[in-house]
Amino acid sequence: METVFDAHVDPGLIERSLGGTSFESVWLDVPRPDFPPPSGPVTCDLLVVGGGYTGLWSALHAARRHRDRRIVLVESDRIGWAASGRNGGFVDASLTHGFENGKSRWPNEIDALDALGMENLDGMQAEIAELGLDTEWERTGMMSVATEPHQIGWLEQSADEGQGQFVDRSKIQEEIHSPTYLAGLFSSDTCAIVNPAKLALELARACRDAGVEVFEHTKAVRIDSGGAALRVHTTGPTITCREVVLATNVFTSLLKRNRLFTIPVYDYVLATEPLTDAQIDRIGWPNRQGIADCGNQFHYYRRTADNRIVWGGYDAIYHFGRRVKSDYEDRRETYRRLAAHFFITFPQLDDVRFTHRWAGAVDANTRFCAHWGLAREGRVAYVNGFTGLGVGAARFAADVCLDLLEGADTPRTRFEMVKKKPLPFPPEPIASVGIQATRWSLNRADHNAGRRNILLRALDAAGLGFDS
Structure with missing residues (x-):
């Protein structure tokens, strides 16, 4: 079973959109003070x-x-x-x-x-x-969006548990224009965005x-x-x-x-060029909420103060041996996948280009x-x-x-x-085998209406897991 993010995207569009990117965090591309090391004991x-x-x-x-x-x-x-x-x-x-x-x-x-x-x-x-800290703080709230039919029920259940306001398809499309959105869950005060x-x-x-x-x-x-x-x-x-x-x-x-x-799991991000007013009008999004979709492999995205879209997530990559290395950050296939998913979500922005690509290691535990x-x-x-x-x-x-x-x-x-502490990860090679099997299972669940296989059910029962 395919998901919405398996749709075909023109490879030429992907290549053009990524062609001018700088390999650095858009956030760190700013002046900064120096704090010299100590000169003595x-x-x-x-x-x-x-x-x-x-x-x-x-x-x-x-x-x-x-x-x-x-x-x-x-x-x-x-x-x-x-x-x-x-x-x-x-x-x-x-x-x-x-x-x-x-x-x-x-x-x-x-x-x-x-x-x-x-x-x-x-x-x-x-x-x-x-x-008086200048952090570009905005208390925008958070919108979780369903992009597959089975996820609508998850959002309805979360709304019943008091985790936000359920937003049906017609209402979410009025505010944020994406053909992938089937429903949403909006929490108005539980999230801010910041630089x-x-x-x-x-x-x-x-x-x-x-x-x-x-x-x-x-x-x-x-x-x-x-x-x-x-x-x-x-x-x-x-x-x-x-x-x-x-x-x-x-x-x-x-x-x-x-x-x-803990283990290092690599997360990947793109940032667009600043959008023009005309481009923003095509997608709406006037209230600037943070957005994330509901899959096990999910995207997170938000608008910046200068109207870029920062778009990340989905792939969560673990490398054998628990190593943290800069060599792991420039992963071409992941950036191409992220760009494709961006244009599936907002096809009306096919004239937008990305200016920055970057990655970093997340400290995950069990x-x-x-x-x-x-x-x-x-x-x-x-x-x-x-x-x-x-x-x-x-x-x-x-x-x-x-x-x-x-x-x-x-x-x-x-x-x-x-x-109390979590359970530790096992040593290699057991850790790598288990993590890759779990990632495969989570991807399979996303492609099988959210149904979890025996491995995921066993991990749930043991209070363990692994996702992005």
């Missing part, structure tokens, strides 16, 4: 390792909680250069990678988790305004304004925990500190115990959302596993890390989601 109260969202929020909130402490953040490359500068800019309220995922794992906590997720999103919006690189860079500015010392091009390579202090060895000077937050996302953890809990822990006698806190929905959840995760270091009993730290 550093001593501090708290060291944050990682200059993405989790690390930046951890450092900022630590500085705001304890204004008398010396806080240092180190980044191995540039602030926001990895996932925080390559994502779609969707700030979702969910802490559990969606309601269904959270409900299946923590049915007794999902209502409280959802409430705390909304509190976190509202707090993030208020804090960005309070600090992700500006968010990272503005958080770095806020950190510096709050007294945090930020160092780029300073890679942490080892933690020594003997004695009263921790010593973090870097590619530059050694940093001596009392506590550490590890916010290294998909990259190899400094704690060996963590290395089987439960699809973040997990936390403490190490080295409670002096090192860590979080990993956002699985692609961490722009908003990273702020919550940072506060959990700080709570854990302080030994604080808070509503955040009481959740089973925080107290």
